[in-house]
Amino acid sequence: MKLGMIGLGKMGMNLVLNLLDHQHEVVVYDVNPEPRQKLAEKGAIAADSVQALIADLPSPRVVWLMVPAGEIVDTLLQDILPQLQQGDIVIDGGNSHYKDSLRRSKQCAEKGIHFMDVGTSGGMEGAREGGCFMIGGDKEAFAHIEPLFRDLAVKDGYLYTGESGSGHFLKMVHNGIEYGMMQAIGEGFEVLDKSQFNYDYEDVARVWAHGSVIRGWLMDLTQNAFSKDPRLEGIRGVMHASGEGQWTVETALELKAAAPVIAMSLFMRYRSLEEDTFHGKVVAALRNEFGGHAVEKK
Numbered sequence: 001m002k003l004g005m006i007g008l009g010k011m012g013m014n015l016v017l018n019l020l021d022h023q024h025e026v027v028v029y030d031v032n033p034e035p036r037q038k039l040a041e042k043g044a045i046a047a048d049s050v051q052a053l054i055a056d057l058p059s060p061r062v063v064w065l066m067v068p069a070g071e072i073v074d075t076l077l078q079d080i081l082p083q084l085q086q087g088d089i090v091i092d093g094g095n096s097h098y099k100d101s102l103r104r105s106k107q108c109a110e111k112g113i114h115f116m117d118v119g120t121s122g123g124m125e126g127a128r129e130g131g132c133f134m135i136g137g138d139k140e141a142f143a144h145i146e147p148l149f150r151d152l153a154v155k156d157g158y159l160y161t162g163e164s165g166s167g168h169f170l171k172m173v174h175n176g177i178e179y180g181m182m183q184a185i186g187e188g189f190e191v192l193d194k195s196q197f198n199y200d201y202e203d204v205a206r207v208w209a210h211g212s213v214i215r216g217w218l219m220d221l222t223q224n225a226f227s228k229d230p231r232l233e234g235i236r237g238v239m240h241a242s243g244e245g246q247w248t249v250e251t252a253l254e255l256k257a258a259a260p261v262i263a264m265s266l267f268m269r270y271r272s273l274e275e276d277t278f279h280g281k282v283v284a285a286l287r288n289e290f291g292g293h294a295v296e297k298k
């Protein structure tokens, strides 16, 4: 199939390489000319504008956006919609908020354009070698683009999730689960680290990655990380967040769904961004006020 890919960052780049391996024709664009050039050397067709990219696509046009969530998706839609026609398909493979995807799907539907919200998982390796895709939007449009996912996904690694928004909703919850699982792994190693035992963490992660209840890709990655830096001394425990964890917690609150592990994992990320906390000062001051307990002075 011939399609366009806009956004050639870590994920977009690897998806294009994967698509090329499967004999798809990919017209590529990124504001940065470097990845366009790199992919042209690998067999992609480099366009020097989104307009040129769209002009090079057969009908119905399939345009895949692989850009960070937020305003940039709206800006790109504004750029490309005037050039698209009824029956064309826009895929948003980024981590957009599902409510934005609902709105964008309505905006596209007004012109008879199909908007597919696709949650993409598996990281850079998944994008390159075979990933996991959660695909929401019109069923008819899904049937047209399904061959792409058959090639890009691992076995059983894609799912048509139904109506618009459902793909990104599923990916949002997936990322919430990811927060909780990573936090639990981190906390387990913290307990080991504070114990009297002198474990080799790479060995621990390796044994847990083989046959245990808690084996899995995250444990494999834990082993990788400890193999590079046995005590992770080269990095700080600052855990940034892109937004999906927060959205999962906000959605859980809206739905009155209990999600304490995901919520606490999110709060731990926020906590990790601060050296000291005001709440800590307040509690320390109160202990001092009622019990004369010592406070640590600056």
Ligand SMILES: O=C(CO)[C@H](O)[C@H](O)COP(=O)(O)O
Pocket (backbone or CB within 6 Å): 095, 120, 121, 122, 123, 175, 178, 240, 241, 242, 243, 244, 245
């Ligand atoms: O989608 C992903 C993995 O499934 C991304 O890696 C995700 O954006 C990471 O999220 P955060 O920065 O909040 O940890």
